[in-house]
Amino acid sequence: MSTFRPSLAFGRLGTFVLWLTLALAALGMALHPGQGGGWSSYFDGWLVRILWFSIYQALLSALLSLVLAWPFALALAYRPFRGQWLVAGFLNLAFVLPVLAVVLGIVFLFGRQGWLPLQGTVYGLKGILLAHVALNFPFAVRLLWERLGQIPDHQHRLAQVLGLNAWQRFRRLQGPLMAVASGPVFVVIALLCFSSFTVVLTLGGGPANTNLEVAVFQALKYDFDARAAALYALIHGAIAFTAIALLGRGAVLSMESAQPRRQNARGWPTLVQWLAIVLLLVLLLAPYLALINRALAASWQWPSRLPQALQTSLIIAFCSAALSVLLALSRCMPSIADHASARWLNFGVLVIPAMVMTTGLFLLCLRLGWARQATWPLVIWINALMAMPLIVQPLTARSQVARAQYQRLIRVLGFSVFQAIRWVYWPLLRPVLIWALALAAVLSLGDMGVAALVGQVDFVTLPLLVFQTMGSYQMTLAAQIMVLLLALCAFLLFLAEWARGALRA
Amino acid sequence: MFKHTAIALSLVATASMAGANSLTVYTYSSFVSDWGPGPQIKERFEAECGCEVNFVGLDDGVSLLNRLRLEGSGTGADIILGIDDALIAETRALGLVADHGLDLSGLSLPYAWQDDAFVPYDYGHFAFVYDQTRVESVPASLYELVYESNASIIYQDPRVSTPGQGLMLWMKSVFGDEADQAWRALQSRVVTVTPGWSEAYALFQEGESDMVLSYTTSPAYHMTWEDTDKFQAAEFSEGHYAQIEVAAVLTTTEQPELARDFLAFLVSRPAQDVLPGTNWMWPVLEDAEVPEAFEQMARPETLYFDSETVAENRRAWLQEWRNAASQ
Amino acid sequence: MLEVKNVKSRWADQPFHWHFQVKPGDLLAIVGTSGVGKSTLLNVLCGLHKPDSGDVQWQGDSVMALPAHRRPFGMLFQSHNLFDHLSVEVNLALGLNPSGRLTEAQRQALLQAAERFGIAGLLTRKPYALSGGQQQRVALARVFLQRKPVLLLDEPFSSLDPALRQEGLDWVKDIQTSLGTTVLLVTHHLDEMVSVTDQVLLGLNGDRWLDLSVTEFEARRQSGELTVSGLSS
Numbered sequence A: 001m002s003t004f005r006p007s008l009a010f011g012r013l014g015t016f017v018l019w020l021t022l023a024l025a026a027l028g029m030a031l032h033p034g035q036g037g038g039w040s041s042y043f044d045g046w047l048v049r050i051l052w053f054s055i056y057q058a059l060l061s062a063l064l065s066l067v068l069a070w071p072f073a074l075a076l077a078y079r080p081f082r083g084q085w086l087v088a089g090f091l092n093l094a095f096v097l098p099v100l101a102v103v104l105g106i107v108f109l110f111g112r113q114g115w116l117p118l119q120g121t122v123y124g125l126k127g128i129l130l131a132h133v134a135l136n137f138p139f140a141v142r143l144l145w146e147r148l149g150q151i152p153d154h155q156h157r158l159a160q161v162l163g164l165n166a167w168q169r170f171r172r173l174q175g176p177l178m179a180v181a182s183g184p185v186f187v188v189i190a191l192l193c194f195s196s197f198t199v200v201l202t203l204g205g206g207p208a209n210t211n212l213e214v215a216v217f218q219a220l221k222y223d224f225d226a227r228a229a230a231l232y233a234l235i236h237g238a239i240a241f242t243a244i245a246l247l248g249r250g251a252v253l254s255m256e257s258a259q260p261r262r263q264n265a266r267g268w269p270t271l272v273q274w275l276a277i278v279l280l281l282v283l284l285l286a287p288y289l290a291l292i293n294r295a296l297a298a299s300w301q302w303p304s305r306l307p308q309a310l311q312t313s314l315i316i317a318f319c320s321a322a323l324s325v326l327l328a329l330s331r332c333m334p335s336i337a338d339h340a341s342a343r344w345l346n347f348g349v350l351v352i353p354a355m356v357m358t359t360g361l362f363l364l365c366l367r368l369g370w371a372r373q374a375t376w377p378l379v380i381w382i383n384a385l386m387a388m389p390l391i392v393q394p395l396t397a398r399s400q401v402a403r404a405q406y407q408r409l410i411r412v413l414g415f416s417v418f419q420a421i422r423w424v425y426w427p428l429l430r431p432v433l434i435w436a437l438a439l440a441a442v443l444s445l446g447d448m449g450v451a452a453l454v455g456q457v458d459f460v461t462l463p464l465l466v467f468q469t470m471g472s473y474q475m476t477l478a479a480q481i482m483v484l485l486l487a488l489c490a491f492l493l494f495l496a497e498w499a500r501g502a503l504r505a
Numbered sequence B: 001m002f003k004h005t006a007i008a009l010s011l012v013a014t015a016s017m018a019g020a021n022s023l024t025v026y027t028y029s030s031f032v033s034d035w036g037p038g039p040q041i042k043e044r045f046e047a048e049c050g051c052e053v054n055f056v057g058l059d060d061g062v063s064l065l066n067r068l069r070l071e072g073s074g075t076g077a078d079i080i081l082g083i084d085d086a087l088i089a090e091t092r093a094l095g096l097v098a099d100h101g102l103d104l105s106g107l108s109l110p111y112a113w114q115d116d117a118f119v120p121y122d123y124g125h126f127a128f129v130y131d132q133t134r135v136e137s138v139p140a141s142l143y144e145l146v147y148e149s150n151a152s153i154i155y156q157d158p159r160v161s162t163p164g165q166g167l168m169l170w171m172k173s174v175f176g177d178e179a180d181q182a183w184r185a186l187q188s189r190v191v192t193v194t195p196g197w198s199e200a201y202a203l204f205q206e207g208e209s210d211m212v213l214s215y216t217t218s219p220a221y222h223m224t225w226e227d228t229d230k231f232q233a234a235e236f237s238e239g240h241y242a243q244i245e246v247a248a249v250l251t252t253t254e255q256p257e258l259a260r261d262f263l264a265f266l267v268s269r270p271a272q273d274v275l276p277g278t279n280w281m282w283p284v285l286e287d288a289e290v291p292e293a294f295e296q297m298a299r300p301e302t303l304y305f306d307s308e309t310v311a312e313n314r315r316a317w318l319q320e321w322r323n324a325a326s327q
Numbered sequence C: 001m002l003e004v005k006n007v008k009s010r011w012a013d014q015p016f017h018w019h020f021q022v023k024p025g026d027l028l029a030i031v032g033t034s035g036v037g038k039s040t041l042l043n044v045l046c047g048l049h050k051p052d053s054g055d056v057q058w059q060g061d062s063v064m065a066l067p068a069h070r071r072p073f074g075m076l077f078q079s080h081n082l083f084d085h086l087s088v089e090v091n092l093a094l095g096l097n098p099s100g101r102l103t104e105a106q107r108q109a110l111l112q113a114a115e116r117f118g119i120a121g122l123l124t125r126k127p128y129a130l131s132g133g134q135q136q137r138v139a140l141a142r143v144f145l146q147r148k149p150v151l152l153l154d155e156p157f158s159s160l161d162p163a164l165r166q167e168g169l170d171w172v173k174d175i176q177t178s179l180g181t182t183v184l185l186v187t188h189h190l191d192e193m194v195s196v197t198d199q200v201l202l203g204l205n206g207d208r209w210l211d212l213s214v215t216e217f218e219a220r221r222q223s224g225e226l227t228v229s230g231l232s233s
Helices: A004-030 A046-075 A082-096 A099-108 A125-148 A154-163 A166-194 A196-205 A214-221 A226-247 A248-254 A271-295 A306-331 A341-352 A354-368 A375-412 A417-446 A448-456 A460-470 A475-502 B038-049 B061-074 B085-092 B142-147 B163-189 B197-205 B218-225 B256-266 B267-278 B292-295 B305-325 C038-046 C090-095 C106-118 C132-146 C164-180 C190-196 C213-220
Strands: B024-026 B052-058 B080-083 B119-131 B151-158 B190-194 B211-215 B231-233 B242-251 C002-010 C016-022 C027-032 C051-059 C072-075 C152-154 C183-186 C199-205 C210-214
Touching: A004 A306, A004 A341, A004 A354, A004 A375, A046 A166, A046 A214, A046 A226, A046 A271, A046 B305, A082 A125, A082 A271, A082 A417, A099 A196, A099 A417, A099 A460, A099 A475, A125 A166, A125 B052, A125 B190, A125 C132, A154 A166, A166 A226, A166 C152, A196 A214, A196 A460, A214 A226, A214 A354, A214 A448, A226 A354, A226 B267, A248 A460, A248 B024, A271 A475, A306 A375, A306 A417, A306 A475, A306 C027, A341 A375, A341 A475, A354 A375, A354 A448, A375 A417, A375 A448, A375 B197, A417 A460, A417 A475, A417 B085, A448 A460, A460 A475, A475 B163, B024 B061, B038 B242, B038 B267, B052 B061, B061 B080, B061 B085, B080 B085, B080 B163, B085 B163, B085 B242, B085 B305, B119 B163, B119 B256, B119 B267, B142 B163, B151 B197, B163 B190, B163 B211, B163 B242, B163 B305, B197 B211, B211 C051, B218 B242, B218 B267, B218 C106, B231 C002, B242 B256, B256 B267, B267 B305, B292 C183, C002 C038, C016 C038, C016 C210, C027 C038, C027 C164, C038 C072, C038 C152, C038 C199, C072 C132, C072 C190, C090 C106, C132 C164, C152 C164, C164 C183, C164 C190, C210 C213
Parallel strands: B024 B052, B024 B080, B151 B190, B151 B211, C027 C183, C027 C199, C072 C152, C152 C183
Antiparallel strands: B080 B242, B119 B211, B119 B231, B119 B242, C002 C016, C002 C051, C199 C210
């Protein structure tokens, strides 16, 4: 591979930058500006409480998501049907769209003026659980469905020949597989909810409902206690990694492929499947519909900070998407992508709680006195890092295909690196690149946690503006700004799908 | 500290404000909202000095302190306005405040004032406000509220909000070492703890709780603008914790003279006349104009800690509150 | 003269050893079971695989130090000989200059070659929109344009039906006779091309190859002395 050396350098640069980021975050934790009390003073009732709450709500959220997902996964996996990629695509939606949209939707569904008002208040554990289930049960449905779809055809045929009825089939075929598949799905969702920030911060409603991520945020923002932030972040990271170790490798890697598979459909959905699909869509879309309904309830008002927030959000989304794609490209260089260690590093970036990394980097900047100047670069870079693992796979797959097909021809014809990119890689990767850019931009647009932690008061993005507006209980205005944000995301996702479809030829 | 919709969505951007003849003032956001004192004070001072005043509104009082810590000597501010008396010692410890050089002996304050750096511009007493059409038995003391009443309450997070911190100090001054138990006893009737004053007050007005932590002067707002006296501040026999809001010039300013002029202006009639009717706090000049409704407001006994005591204990007391309130 | 002198290589844990010569203008058929190293041999010759030892010379000069595209060899693979997403014209042009920019003379040559291979009407089309036969003519037109003295063909027609395969072979023959090109051709269909073959290289094993003239090869096969698997008729 002597003619393609620059790829090696580029790939190594990416690896280096990733490790450097992790190392700097760790350094920030170690060197944190030492404000706060003695170490022992942190191991108090508060720490016990937030630890307990972090774990308790995560387990409960995961359990509820899973139980709700079972019947849907069973019904959808009953047999492949035409257009199932579309349903699968919908299941990914809640994962990609801004978390705050679901939070607002939950408030509008179950709040005091909502469609289905809850006893008492939606703020607190109830609201947190509802939002976590709304965010994660579609994900559980997709994972279980995929897993059930792996039952070989001949087993289904065998069941048919043996004349097993639906219950017997469930007991012999789906049931055992579901049981096996549910474990990892449970752990993954519990892990995601354990690291939940936006939901707990916005729906927690008081110090009684605080998890570790929110405690990190509060330690930095409320108490200006860097030592507490570092401690909570470390505990968080340690627990998260324990959970991952528990899980093993293979199960989580399925999280990477966040794309619907297009299977050859044989027929239309059965009646039960139709029912499941309709019910699923109602559940999935209800928060968004409630949100839009609320936004339309009053005439549109744009707060004066909106243009600034919009501009900030767009610039950050664009920059972090571009960086994310560059980084992902460096990860799919031939010299890098083939290594198992590369997959591990990508995976590590995916599961390291973003807030832990953010905290480390932010503490470092504080220590160096750059906290104010670092806002933009930090927000951009961390958002880029978070999106990278989600876009790297399709990019790697596409570039590997391109390489497998044309690398020999490229060498025999004597292309330079530039010519290889111009004639082969750019035209072949372009659709996936645009898709990756748009997806990374959407993910970055929806981020609130990083911006909230790193940003100072005069730094405002669209989700932060929504958050602040929510904070003052101007819910209609919050809904309106969120609808604007959703429209932006929808446009970008549409662009992404169009790029993948139309530009493919 | 009074306003209706919480976050002032009309903040002034901080970028490059160090103009030759301009002052940058960090304050809390309700101060600069359209209905807060900010706009009028800006207008009146600018007319006097021929300069430009830029207010930067931050979340709440405690965030001001955190912002200063974060920025250190690189801060873009000339003045901070809106720290309260409890935070003075901690703020001074940053080494960023300059002497004001003013004679403050004529000011009227809840307790004797002597400080070279911080200029008090208004004050109030914390109080629990209730709707007398809804609450029948009003607790007559903090002790009753904590141990005997069944009224639900909303208060602010002492880690970020000065009223919340005020309640913490109030509890501490009344219950001392037993504050921990008092917090636990109160906990079951706490609807929520909000990050700021305005969130708490908005929730209270929507009927989420029977009482809300605010100021003795809060009813005056409703009397003045809504012509109703249904909102009342409960008077507690132990006395009420006082809050004095202060401003100071930062050592990093390039225009110390102008900044000192601003502080002097703040305790002169033109500014003092504005504050009561916009910030809904008592003026520090005896003869300043106050809304008529202020006549009916209670002038309770003052409780306070000196700020060195607060600085020494704030962390421990916060921890005590946090541990009790998170159960 | 193409001389392959004791070229040794290991590939996928299998040792390979080649030693043979081909006269200029001849057609050498390379046969043997799959896995015996036919493609590996061509890849070594054209510079895609670096052998462990040995030398390859053309007209007395070693080519070993040259990168793939500077060697006197034109190469067609089993598949992916054309960039599917680029037009036929660009595909042809890239054979002449990787930058895609052509001199007027090169342009004329390109058009003539297109004319000659019957693809002049397809220049703006993309390869995926062409038939298998058209695709193979585009690929052949490109190597024709390159004017390389030696043509290495790694079963480029094997996936086509017999008629098209025959057509492809005719084009190769056409290039060989008109340009005097030396051709090395891996095939599973030796019987279809005995008439055009001068020499046969038969792989028995990675490091055991028989280098025979076509008459000798046929004679030994008729007599049953050689059973050649991997050949279909």
